Amino acid sequence: MHADELDLPVDLVRSLLADQLPQWADLPVRRVPSSGTDNAMFRLGDDLVVRMPRIHWAGDTVDHEVRWLPRLGGLLPVTIPRVAAVGTPAHGYPWTWSVLTWVPGSNPVLGALREPEVLARDLAVLVRAIRALPLADGRVKPGRLVDRDEQVRRDIVAVSDEIDADAVTAAWEHALATAEWDGRRTWVHGDIAPGNLLLTDDRLTGLIDFAGIGTGDPTLDLGVAWNLLPPPARAVLREDLDVEDTTWTRARARALAQALVQLPYYRDTNPVLAANARHVIREVTAEVS
Template structure:
């Protein structure tokens, strides 16, 4: 399958299944993690999620764990081509409320302070001096470090709420895939979709629907920025789709600040 994903190669298997095979050794752990949690998540969210049909064991020919999943129908939303962005914003808010409300036990701890990413963010900014407003981006990041560090309670997070993992049918959010990063952490981690997909007007609808306070919004914006700053220099020459989305996020975050 054509995909902007970098960790796994995806292959259709008939009409109803998909094979997910890691491209790199560290992605194999995500297959095991997803295979454990997907059966527990099933039925708890207002969208369709994949069902694990089989898990393949490593062999000398292919040394990593891989999986067969049910195919989730739908199309990925595209930047600038959303039919009713405000409706999608409300759908996303409803999905995140359901994710946070899951009462599962034993989730992997995904909690990290913003300061944990500080050195990486500054290295990435330095690598992008020819492409971004480094002073503006640095100011946004430093403001978040100084005012928005997380001190709240952990909640369930999907961990990768990117356009490529969302599926729409008739312009409504109906599916969610890639649960390799699901765990317990800062709920702001899942708010990055506000900048990587939604236009400003729908972003406001999304924020209002989730009742996000100023400190959490500032921190969520910083997490989205940090992710984009990692992606852009790394994928600039190898993955045009991810690089384009990273540029978009940086523009949106800078314009909003």
């Protein structure tokens, strides 16, 4: 997916385990299929997973998760990973890596949700719990829309062959003019998306990937309204979270900006993520038209 990402074969994982965590060296190791972009995941036996950054900008994500996951235990209404062990650079691999507990469940599939409004209510409960975390010293996440303006406009040009560039530009400019963030922060997960959500019997039961946990604009956790939920369930999420017009406009603009970054970058290398980005762009433009 990235021109300069590391090659991470299963044999490298086995070598790291054998040298540093020999108690698990005999467990089977298999790569986890995923549309994730920053980390490679390897199932370790039945109950564990090895998490390894694959690209330089994700090199500190394991350290961040290792710091925060133990502090989040028991504070959220879903199952999250627990840190089982931490590995160090070796065998040419340059970053900290981790062994986490495996969180059971299946990822929701866009367009195939059996009870989307029930899921929307579950998501609202989760978002409220994250916002209310009784923790201090969270990483401060940037949040102003205007800081993304130049990139958004470049991306609109880059994918103008497959989007309504005028409609997308109009939606973005409306948010810039009317819905800029006032600076009030809450805790945010930072990447509530289909690949990080886990369902059991159609109910939300798990959340993974805490590399982005921190404090920032609360709309950073509302992108799921467009990257997963159909319009009626989207309305349920908005109602349950009592999101007023300005905040909703800003959340929608953030979802649009994220999709516009993803589509040109992953168009040829990550079909799942690119398809989701196209979906978000369509949903946003339909909602504001």
